[in-house]
Amino acid sequence: MAASSGEHVLSLYRLLLKESKKFPSYNYRTYALRRVRDAFRENRTVEDPKVVEELLNRARDSLALIQRQVLVQKNIDVVTCGFCRVC
Amino acid sequence: MLFVYHCRHPCADLSSCQYVLRLLKYSLPASVLTKSLGCLCHCSTGSTGCSLSTASSISVKLIKSRELERDELRPLYMDFQATTPMDPRVLDAMLPYQVNYYGNPHSRTHAYGWESESAMEKARKQVADLIGADPREIVFTSGATESNNMSIKGVARFYKAKKNHIVTTQTEHKCVLDSCRIMEAEGFDVTYLPVKNNGLIDLKQLEETIRPDTSLVSIMTINNEIGVKQPIKEIGHLCRSKNVFFHTDAAQAVGKIPINVSEWKVDLMSISGHKIYGPKGVGALYVRRRPRVRIEPLQNGGGQERGLRSGTVPTPLAVGLGAACEIAQQELEYDHKRVTVLANRLVQKIMSEIPDVVMNGDPDQRYQGCVNLSFAYVEGESLLMALKDVALSSGSACTSASLEPSYVLRAIGADEDLAHSSIRFGIGRFTTEEEVDYTVEKCIQQVKRLREMSPLWEMVQEGIDIKSIKWTQH
Secondary structure: OOOHHHHHHHHHHHHHHHHHHOOOHHHHHHHHHHHHHHHHHHOOOOOOOHHHHHHHHHHHHHHHHHHHHHHHHHOOOOOOOOOOOOO | OOOOOOOOOOOHHHHHHHHHHHHOOOOOOOOHHHHHOOOOOOOOOHHHHHHHHHHHHHHHHHHHHHOOHHHHHOOOEEEOOOOOOOHHHHHHHHHHHHHHOOOOOOOOOOHHHHHHHHHHHHHHHHHHHHOOOOHHEEEEEOOHHHHHHHHHHHHHHHEEEEOOEEEEEEOOOOHHHHHHHHHHHHHOOEEOEEOOOOEOOOHHHHHHOOOOEEEEEEEEEOOOOOOOOHHHHHHHHHHHOOOOEEEOOOEEEEEOOOHHHHHOOOOOOEEEEHOOOOOOEEEEEOOOOOOOOOOOOOOOOOOOHOOOOOOOOOOHHHHHHHHHHHHHHHHHHHHHHHHHHHHHHHHHHHHHHHOOOOEEOOOOOOOOEEEEEEEEEOHHHHHHHOOOOEEEEEEHHHOOOOOOOHHHHOOOOOOOHHHHEEEEEOHHHOOHHHHHHHHHHHHHHHHHHHHOOOHHHHHHHOOOOHOOOOOOOO
C-alpha cells in the first residue's frame, strides 16, 4: 500500500515538474518548479492516509491547472506578447 | 525542436507573409532557434499561398539577425510595490467567469444571475477570511483608491454635524492626502501628523492630536515607498478608547503580513487587488458592523453592496480578488520567509560592496519586500536609466512623473540630495535568486561607474566635507 502510493506520489511529482517546465514566462516557470518542489519536500513525512489523499488530490488539481495555464499562455497571440529575459 | 506558430493574420500574398515573419522575429525566444526550422506560416487564402521554402529561408535569415539582438529582451521585474503579475491560479479562477458564466450577479431571476452571485459571495468570504472579518463587512470597489476615498469622505460627511476633525499622516498615499485636502475645502479640520526619522508615527503625539470632535484617523499599515510597518494594533486600541473611527490603507499589507481586524480594532480597511497578485481594477473595503460604522456613499444607484457602493459587481474581477486572497492566505508564511531571505541578501550584498548607502525607513518595523535605498553622490534617475534592464522605481508610481523628490522621503527627514538618489527595490512571490543577484551586480557596477563621474564623490574622497561648502551663484 505504502509502496504503490509512494510510486504514485513520485509519478505525480515528475508530471508536475514536466508540465511546469512548459511555462513560456521565466517568472511563472521558476515559481511553479520551486513551489512544487518545496511543497512535496515539506509534506514528505506525512503519514496519515487521509491527509496524504487530500494532498494528492490538491496535486492533481494543480497539475490540471498548470496544464490549462500553460496552454493559455502559449496561445496568447505570439505577435503581441513579449518574451522572457532568460528563456 | 520544431516550433509551430499560428499567424492569425490572413496572408494575402508573399509580401504580407514576410511582414508577419518580421513581426515574429521580435517574439521568438533566442534559445529555441538554434537547431531546426523556426516557424511555419499558415496562410488562410487558398489562391496565392506563400511558398514554404521562401518562408523558411526568410526565417533562417531572421534567426541569424535575432541572435545578435539580445538587448531587446524584457527587463527583470523588481517593482512589486507598483503592481504585481497575476498568479496563474487567479487567472484560472477568473477565466470561466469571463467566458461562460457571464451573468450579472444582481439578476435574481435566472441561473446566470444565481451562479454569478454565488461566485461573488464565495469571493467575499475568501477576502473576509484573509483579514479575519465577516463576509457581510466586505464591499467590493474598483480599487484601494476608491476604498480610501469612500472611507475618508464617507465617514467625515456622515458625522459632519457633531465631528469635524480628521487625523492622518504625512506619508500617506496620494489618494488619502488628496481626499483630506478636499475635506479641508469642504470645511473640515485636518491634521497631518509628522513621522519620526524612521518613518513611524509617535503614539504620544497621536494621542495628543485626537480631539473630542475627531471623527476619523487614517494611517496606512505598510508604506508603499519605504516599506515601514506602523503599530496598527496600538493605534487601533487608542482610537477605540477615544471613540474615534480608525481607517487603515492596507493595500500593501494584505496577504503579506497576518491581519486580524478584530484584534487590531480597525474599523475600515482598504484592500487592493493588483498588489496581491490579483487583477487590476478591483479592490475591497472592510466596513465594521459591530460597532457599526456609517458611511455616506460616494456612488449612488441601485443600492448594491449594502447601499455603500452601487453598481454591478464585476464578477470575474471579484472572483479573481477572492482567489488571490485565498492563495495569499495559504502562501503567506512561505512567501514571507522567502522574501525576507532575498531582501536580506540584496541589502547585505549592496551594503558590503559600496559605501555611503542609506536604507530609508526603520530596519525592524518594516515589510522586508520593499527596500528603499539611497545611494549618496549618485542621481536616482541616472541610476535608473543605467539599470535599464531591471524594472525599478524611485518613489511611488503615482508620483514618478514629477521631478520633485518623494514627499515621503521628505517627511522622514532625508536630506535633499539623498532623497533624489533613492531607488525602491520590490521583491515578491515570483522573484528568483538569480534576478536578485543580477540586480545587485548591475547596481554595484553602475553606482561605481556613476560615482567615478561625479565631482562630489571626488571631493569626498579627498576628504572635503560637502556640507561645509558654500556654493555661490555666478
